[in-house]
Amino acid sequence: MYHDSIEKMMKEKGISTGDRVSVNKKGNTYEGALMPRIETGDRSCIVIKLDNGYNIGIDCQGAKISKVSSRERQKVAAAGRRTAPRKGKPHVSIVSTGGTITSRVDYKTGGVTSLTDPEELVKHIPELGDIASVSVSSPFTIMSESMTHEHWQKLSAEVSRHLRKSEGVVVTHGTDTLHFTSAALSFMLPGLGKPVILTASQRSTDRGSSDGPMNLACSARAALSDMSAVGICMHGGMNDDFCILSRGTKVRKMHTSRRDAFRPINDIPLARVWNDGRIEKLQDIPPRTGKVPRPDTAFEPKVALVKTYPGCSPDIIDYYSRKGYRGIVVEVMGIGQLPTSGRNSWIRTLRKATESGMLIFGAATTLYGRLNPNVYAEGRMTKDAGVVHLGDMLPETAYVKLGWVLGHTKSADKAREMMLRNYAGEISERLHPDSFLY
């Protein structure tokens, strides 16, 4: 809320946040959308978003405010729109799912919510038109923290459909669970023969420091390149010089706010995508075959991901058993241990659960490095109690894979075999020395 006197004035003039207003102060006139007050801001200032995208705060003392026009209603997204095709430009499909990259300030709450007209994306990033002819579709709009496997299934179908008529697909998405979705698409699009590039924005497009436009432009370049891969393409460093493209199963959001938050884990990037247009491959990536996969999206939602820590009770395994869960990925300690002695020993509980059919897999809570349960007696005990260790697979990737695997088989043996089989580069044969804290 603004200061009472401002709220009163606004009420009298019939002005609401979101309306276009004109503010005259000391001979200068500012026109733009009236923004909600920033919680930490001065309550006697109003905030206007100018047409150049910048916000300014104006002290209301001595200012004259008038309404220019009412808040524009935002249009609901319609699927299948396409930019006017540019002569000779190859075609990239953008599949928009929501998130910061397609969001702006919500005038009701003062927070940021999804913008529902995907065409706006293209309007904001003119260089996209120089790279490709693009179409935009939106199977759903959701902030990524609320995604579920059902969204991954819909998205796989949408991506597959668009791969038929384009050189590659760019998926725009919220950042929070982007790496789960990239893992899901990696498993759900088997035999993929074109690039599927996921991208997002850590900073709102309202802000000068937004990474969205460059991420989207670099992703379009990657989507046109000669490769078959699901990857995440986001800022590589603090500057606007290049993005890194990371394998969809070996990447994680590692920072709450930095633009270079997405880092390859137990892997180096597949490529650097320079803002000047160059694509610098850092690994052998399978070349483009053109194959459009039929989505393979069966998924068992009764799976969980459990973190362990000193004092953690093994009762959590019983809880998931009782709830009818079929599989659990446990973030095991160190190189593959769980508590083996004292009141909190996990061994009996693990054995009981795995003998009754629960599938329990271990992934490293350290994130980096490879598990080897044979190094310590405690690791061997954990393994002997039925836990299957997943090498250098990320816990997040292992969780997605487990749901996908259990969607495909009812056999415990088959599921264990599938979890250890390398479908989409989720297990590394050897770890590149630069892959630690890349």
Next chain:
Amino acid sequence: MYHDSIEKMMKEKGISTGDRVSVNKKGNTYEGALMPRIETGDRSCIVIKLDNGYNIGIDCQGAKISKVSSRERQKVAAAGRRTAPRKGKPHVSIVSTGGTITSRVDYKTGGVTSLTDPEELVKHIPELGDIASVSVSSPFTIMSESMTHEHWQKLSAEVSRHLRKSEGVVVTHGTDTLHFTSAALSFMLPGLGKPVILTASQRSTDRGSSDGPMNLACSARAALSDMSAVGICMHGGMNDDFCILSRGTKVRKMHTSRRDAFRPINDIPLARVWNDGRIEKLQDIPPRTGKVPRPDTAFEPKVALVKTYPGCSPDIIDYYSRKGYRGIVVEVMGIGQLPTSGRNSWIRTLRKATESGMLIFGAATTLYGRLNPNVYAEGRMTKDAGVVHLGDMLPETAYVKLGWVLGHTKSADKAREMMLRNYAGEISERLHPDSFLY
């Protein structure tokens, strides 16, 4: 198991693994301890640990094997031993709790277990004697994955006791949960006026690449330096040139096996401790005051740490409520969100739990960066449902702190206030740009 014929021969001669044996082959004689077979090794070879610490495999074809002496019984640790004081050397107390740094191969299982005679530590690291006069005590011996808050309490008391009679204390420990223990000691030793340095080893002391000796020597140097801090001192890089000393509340094991696995998170190291003896401070560290704190160890074990991911059910909160848990640290997504829409929305469950007295705190699942629930509408909803966001505090540190805070108050308001108060540098005022992936 060795090959049947070897097992039979060993049985006939009364030789067991662990015995000292002599092997004569082609005129060469090898003497040492008979090791258990390595699972992946050749079944017709036996493995001998030579007196220089190296293992060799010898093909039994044409070899003569005889028993020299029976397996030495390992002695159980006795507290309070001390090396002969060296003239003019300041005194450092080593408190040994187990882990790889004090372990060797277990002849029964072929894995690695704790060595129970702490005096061996000093024997292995002669340079320790050049740095300090040391005493060694062992309040308990445990692999770190089985530690609980009761061990932290005992350890705090032991450390405090030893601080009275030494310049500083070095705690040797397993690596897996070392960062939880360093956080616990940070809170349980309020007003600490001397260094308390935790160290460990990622590689067994049996191996040429063991980091244990250098980590222990550098830790002893840090324990004698002019600072008041709880820190973890471990290898800083791939070479044996320096260790880094990281603040006890801002550090995490980030790799399963690398010697430089312990990294500061949202912080840079307090200091580099060079193997040549120099201590290079990288931050202002409070100087030594000499104050020996009275341990403040009250701890509420009914606390949990919960990871979130797409599709995660909020029922886990109800589960912990029913089990009588008083507080939960939730690894929230991105900059502070939890699922807010659809069937898996957490909002109602969070509100119900927090209104009925459960304390729920948010820490970043990205590990790096700071939470700010005000950026997105979904973050504000999460906050409004009663979740208190903990800035840049690590989830692991937040878990330990929550148990400690709830050991000190029954008031929810007071607990929330304490969680947000900075006791041991667990909350950074600002993030150093180098603190990402240091």
